[in-house]
Amino acid sequence: MGDPHLHGAQEDVLGNYIVQKGLTMPELRDEILAQLANQVWHNHNAHNAERGWLLLAACLSGFAPSSRLDKFLLKFVSDYGQNGFQAVCQHRLMQAMGRAQQQGSGAARTFPPTQLEWITTHEKANMALDVSCFNGDQFSCPVHSWSTGEEVAGDILRHRGLAEGWRGWTVAMKNGVQWAELAGHDYVLDLVSDLELLRDFPRQKSYFIVGTEGPMAGRGCPRMWVAMWATFTQMASPGQQVLLA
Incomplete structure (x- = not known):
């Protein structure tokens, strides 16, 4: 946090690491969160404190604390969060805790935060995807770090008036001629x-269904195709397209 030589993308890469x-190491999660809380506690260097709160929010975007720590951490961020990070960390932590209640204490993402998440966390802003359906419908869909494929697809379907049958849908992304289904x-x-991750970044194995001829047909789950454009433009190179399946 106190390294004056780290700026911009370098900070994000170190944060992602x-x-x-x-x-990758669930036994370290509480320790990482506790150390970050200790670093921001009564930190009188405003710049370093903001870095610490930003990294704490990023960690809460990726993994949940254990049940031994979660309520104490929620109390800490509620009482001592600074410069808008109180609400940011509260929301991220409550979303992570909710996911842990559904999936168990090991609830976690597969990959670290996206550039969009780093930017919106720094700006204390919400995220939304500009969604364009293939039938011409267009609207914005709010998302957060813990939004699942089924939740996003379900929000869109209900917005379009589908009262039943919206469960079981998911998300796919097109990158050139390659499709990845979630x-x-x-x-x-x-x-x-x-x-987005660098080629040599120590990433975990993903279990996305990848194909090069379009989304797989004939599978049991229902699908729809919705193009997500503007919000991801800053992250995606030409030819990349995010779709709902």
Whole structure:
């Protein structure tokens, strides 16, 4: 946090490396979160304190604390969060805790945060995807770090008036001629993070269904195709397209 030579993308890469350590080593998660809380506690250097809160929020975007720590950490960020990070960390932590209640204490993303997540966390802003359906419908869909493929697809279907049958849908992303499909219970932004990570980054194995001739036909789960454009433009190179399946 106190390194004056780290700036911009370098900070994000180092932050992603720390988050990745928590993703791959569950026994370190509480220790990482506790150390970050200790670093921001009464830190009188405003710049270093902001770096610490930013990294804490990024960690909470990727993995949940254990049940031994979660309520104490929620109390800490609620009482001592600074410069807008109180609400940011509260929301991320409560989303992570909710996911842990559903999936168990080991709830975690597959990959560290995307560039979009780093930017919106720094700006204390919400994320939304500009969605363009193939039938011409267009609207914005709010997402957060813990949004799953099924949740995003379900939000879109309900917005379009489908009262029943919206469960079981998921998300796919097109990158040139390659398609990557996401299991409904996995996280939408992991698709983007997988593309953004440096080639030699120590990433985990993903279980996306990858094909080069378009989304797989004849599978049991229902699908629809919705193009997500503007929000991902800053991260995706030409030819990359995020779709709902």
